[in-house]
Amino acid sequence: MMKSLLQIFTWWNGQTIGTRFHTWRFGKRVGEDEAGNVYYEGGKDSEGRTRRWVIYNGYADASAIPPGWHGWMHHRTDISPAHEDYKAREWQKPHQANKTGTGDAYRPKGSINNTGERPRVTGDYDAWTPGA
Structure with missing residues (x-):
């Protein structure tokens, strides 16, 4: 029950119910890092590139994405660290x-x-005074 309420009312604690639905409908699981964050891709963004996102394991902290996955998330490479x-x-x-x-x-x-x-x-420091 508590997990359901957290999914409805919080975005910083795992995934919201809207993200869960979008992932279920459009997401293709690409891989998982050592921290348990799961990476997905699917659909197109406004620039025509494949959309990529992460479902954090627990608290959403963008700095928790390892360097290899960071490059993949930001379209610096087309090959994910899982592949x-x-x-x-x-x-x-x-x-x-x-x-x-x-x-x-x-x-x-x-x-x-x-x-x-x-x-x-x-x-060894003299404060500046106007007009001096």
């Missing part, structure tokens, strides 16, 4: 969730939100 022997390059890092707005957010040294002490002013 080729895709290997991530050594410089590609695994996904880290975006922590902005949470207690775990990055707070650089000197930030007002940082719990540490702000660095001392060295005196």
